[in-house]
Amino acid sequence: MSFNTLNRENIVDFIANIFERRGAESYLGERVTMAEHMLQSARLAEMEDAGDELIASALLHDIGHYTNEFPEDALEKGQDNHHEDAGPQVLAAFFPPAVTEPIRLHVAAKRYLCAVDPDYFGRLSDASVHTLNLQGGPMSEDEVDAFRANPHHRNAVRMRIWDDDAKVPGQTTPGFDHYAPLLQRVIDLYLE
Ligand SMILES: [Fe+2]
Incomplete structure (x- = not known):
């Protein structure tokens, strides 16, 4: 199958292909591969009966690390984007905001939780503490208010x-x- 142009018929295969070819890469500083990490995320969402959209969101939350795989027109000025922005940008043509917004907010959700939940910081892995500093550290009060104003913030926190x-x-x-049938279901419902 050619992936020069993505459409609703080939996008799930395209993503499957990324998982297959790139999934074995290590997840920055963690002891799981990227595919293991994203599949474990989806599994946790599924075990909480989070619903198709949020399960899809969990499954795809780090796809932004692979946006160099997407055809050029899927991404405007992609390569320098942060992965939390790049992912939603390429997914937005096929997936609703209920999928892409928690992905876009998943790094913010970490900064949010560090600001509002004293126990949360202790749960972070070493690699995650390191990136927290690069990502701006815990949110300020104003940032917390702005984050809470986003209707998807609760799901972003769950996904985090x-x-x-x-x-x-x-x-x-x-x-x-x-998860492929679930992804196709979410896409078809959105593009109907
Ligand atoms: Fe992740």
Whole structure:
């Protein structure tokens, strides 16, 4: 299948192909691969009956690390983007804001939780503490207010917790194929 142009018929295969070819790459400083990490995130969402859209969001939350895989027209000026912005940018043509907004906010959600939940910081992995500093540290009060004003902020926080917990070495999960029909369902509902 050619992926020169993405459409609703080939986008799920396209993403499956990224998982297949690039999934074995390590997840920056963690002891799981990228595919393990994203599949563990989706599994945690699924175990909480989070619903199709939020499960899709968890599954795809780090796809922004792979935006160099997407055809050029999918991304305007992509390569220097932060992964939390690049992912939603390429997904927005196929997935609703209920999927892309928690992805866009998943780094902000970490900064938010560090500001409002004293216990949260202690749960972060070393790599995650390191990136927190690069990402601007805990939110200020004004940033907290602005974050809470986004209607998707609660789901972004839920996803953040799954993201943090989805770093268990050797844990088995269903594979990408298990989620392919769910992704197609979300896409078809949105583009109908
Ligand atoms: Fe992640």
